[in-house]
Amino acid sequence: MTLPILNNTPTPPAPQGMPWLRLAFRPFYLGAALLAALIVPLWVAVFLGALQWQPAPQPLLWHAHEMLFGFAVAVIVGFLMxxxxxxxGLQTPRGPALGALFLLWLSARVASLVAPYAVFAVLDLALLPIIGLIFLRLLIQSRNWRNVPLALILLLLTxxxxxxHLAVNGQIELDPMRSLYAALGFVVIIECVMAGRVVPFFTTSALPNLKIITLPWLDHTALAATVLGMALWVTGWHSGLAAGALGMAFALNLVRQLRWHPLAILGRPILWILHAAHLWLILGLGLLALAQLGLVTTSLGVHALGVGATGGLILGMMTRTARGHTGRPLAADAPEMAIYVLIMLAAVLRVLLPWLVPSLYLSSLVASAAAWSAAFLIYLWQYTPWLVSARPDGKDG
Structure with missing residues (x-):
């Protein structure tokens, strides 16, 4: 007589709640992609005079603010949560709590378009401190001290x-653009930290025979030079020192990336997009250094960091993490290939072409906006069904 084999392993509970509110990447990636696809063409139309419209702050400040505190912050929140x-190992906001946080972010974006400035400012200021404190509490409770600086950056961004907002309203004597430069600086610092962690890790995971020996002193020195260079640039204290620090950051980050064997991953798009975007971060630092010496415009460095580095890293991470957390293969299909090519094209058209051929500035601006928007529209087309539905393997998340 054969006895049945009893399986005493407890069956995990079935996932509860609406799938798109189970983890923060789901609503915030969707919101960020939709915002990115819409506001860049809107800004270009306003800039070229094709659309007569006045947002809450003046158009240039609105454009820069929403790219940072609307688009980039949404991705940062979705990723970190x-x-x-x-x-x-602790639960992050989900269900109604996550929905409320997303609606807070969304309401601020709508308010920037149609509401009185005071309403926009109040809504816009509310999300980051809430997220920062939630994240900090999780890290302290789990004694995850390594990531505490990321939580502090969220609070500093607040x-x-x-x-x-105080500068725009004339309540403090400060050029509002300086605040936006500071926000870009913090975003770049986050990118520098996270790229140093994930790019070599993802590369060796995909190519087990490839050995990458990280040098902590190099990582720390590159980060320190980046922080110092961005701080000197933002404050405008001394252009010569800023140029030197940014030049050092350029060189150290370049050496660091060369140790990641970027040529070994050319056949793997889901990896090369991260390497390519990090190269734009390096180029952006170099262009800002040249700008301190009056050799190029600051706009070139800002857009190398904003379009090439931030846009590229965000789409690289939004595709990879969304695939992983929805139970799909970590590989790029045709839509991802199109997304990666378009975002890199957008950066080339916005930075390199106007630099080399200034007479083509307006044409390159329009073409760059079209490529940028198309990249995020393809992301929405490919990923929206995945982000709003349950994982095919039945797992939570």
């Missing part, structure tokens, strides 16, 4: 955003 669960 998702990664935070893995890093700490102060930067506050200084922007």
């Amino acid at each position: 998702t990664a935070g669960k893995s890093w700490t 102060l930067v955003n506050l200084s922007f």
Whole structure:
């Protein structure tokens, strides 16, 4: 007589709640992609005079602010609130709580278009401190001290955003663009930290025979030079020192990336997009250094960091993490290939072409906006069904 084999392994509970509110990357990636696809063409139409419209702040400040505190912050929130669960083993906001946080972000974006400035400012200032404190509590509770600086950056971004709104309203004597430069600086610092962690890790995971030996002193020195260079640039204290620090950051980050064997991953798009975007970060630092010496415009460095580095890294991470957390293969299909090519094309058209052929500035601006928007529209077309539905393997997340 054969006895049945009993399986005493408990069956995990079935996932609860609406799938798109189970982890923060789902609503915030969708919101960020939709915002990115819409506001860049809107800004170009306003800039060229094709559309007569006045947002809450003046158009240039609105454009820069929404790219940073609307688009980039949404991705940062979605990523950190998702990664935070893995890093700490603790539950991050989900369900109605996550929905409320997303609606707060969304309401600020709508308010920037149609509401009185005071309403926009209040809504816009509310999200980051809430997220920063939630994230900080998770890290402290789990004793995950390594990532505490990321939580502090979220809280510092709140102060930067506050200084922007106060400056726009004339309540403090500060050029609002300085606040936006500071926000870009913090975004670049986050990118520098996260790229140093994920790019070599993802590369060796995909290519086990490839050995990447990270040098902590090099990572720390590159980050320190980047922080110093961005701080000197933002404050405008001494252009010569800023140029030197940014030049050092350029060189150290370049050496660091060369140690990641970027040529070994050319056949893997889901990897090369991260390497390519990091190259734009390096180029942006170099262009800002040249700008301090009056050799190029500051706009070239800002857009190398904003379009090439931030746009490229965000789409690289939004595709990879969304695939991983929805239970799909970590490989790029045709839509991802199109997304990666378009975002890199957008950067070339916005930075390199106007630099080399200034007479083509307006044409390149329009073409860059079209490529940028198309990249995020393709992301929405490919990923929206995945982000709003349950994982095919039945797991939570």
